[in-house]
Amino acid sequence: MNTRFVASQSVEIAVPEQPVPIQHYLRQPKRLVYALVDPSRMEQLSQDQFRLKMRPLSFMMLSIQPTVDMKVWADADGSIHLKSVRSEIRGVEYINQRFGLNLIGKLYPVEINGLTYLKGKADLEVKVELPPPFWFTPQAILEATGNALLKSVLLTVKQRLMHQLLLDYRHWASEETEVPVSERKTGLSPNQQII
Numbered sequence: 404m405n406t407r408f409v410a411s412q413s414v415e416i417a418v419p420e421q422p423v424p425i426q427h428y429l430r431q432p433k434r435l436v437y438a439l440v441d442p443s444r445m446e447q448l449s450q451d452q453f454r455l456k457m458r459p460l461s462f463m464m465l466s467i468q469p470t471v472d473m474k475v476w477a478d479a480d481g482s483i484h485l486k487s488v489r490s491e492i493r494g495v496e497y498i499n500q501r502f503g504l505n506l507i508g509k510l511y512p513v514e515i516n517g518l519t520y521l522k523g524k525a526d527l528e529v530k531v532e533l534p535p536p537f538w539f540t541p542q543a544i545l546e547a548t549g550n551a552l553l554k555s556v557l558l559t560v561k562q563r564l565m566h567q568l569l570l571d572y573r574h575w576a577s578e579e580t581e582v583p584v585s586e587r588k589t590g591l592s593p594n595q596q597i598i
């Protein structure tokens with residue numbers, strides 16, 4: 404039985420002003436990824452690809468643990484894009500062979516009345532062929548359960564984003580402003596400046 408589950412989540416966060424604009428922070432997608440997800444469940448595969456091992460999820464009588472490879476990149480304006488490129492379900496081979504996960508997300512800064520906000524949206528879709536025991540469960544119940552599960556996953560990410568990202572940004576901005584401008588521009592300490 405082929406089943407499709409979907410969920411979307413939007414976010415808008417007021418960004419407290421820091422000495423360094425958030426657009427500079429957002430040009431480092433790796434920082435964002437580690438702010439979004441517990442670093443112990445994340446592995447960097449390449450410059451712009453990360454493997455996320457999700458927490459085990461319970462769906463009806465199944466316990467599954469998806470692993471998702473994501474591509475994360477930034478535009479010059481500070482917009483961050485996130486797209487799943489591969490997914491796998493460990494532990495349930497029947498579902499793993501019949502499972503597809505598609506995640507697309509975008510986060511970008513906007514200025515409204517002199518204040519900076521981060522706006523974003525994530526869309527998550529799972530297509531799966533469920534094993535025979537589920538064939539007798541009404542489709543509407545399966546879809547409602549699956550959609551609620553995906554929504555809870557996105558809500559967890561949103562809550563972490565709203566809390567952890569601003570903490571990391573504030574920490575990063577304070578570190579950046581501790582480095583004297585002369586050193587930041589040239590990479591030389593004041594006594595090494597070329598005259």
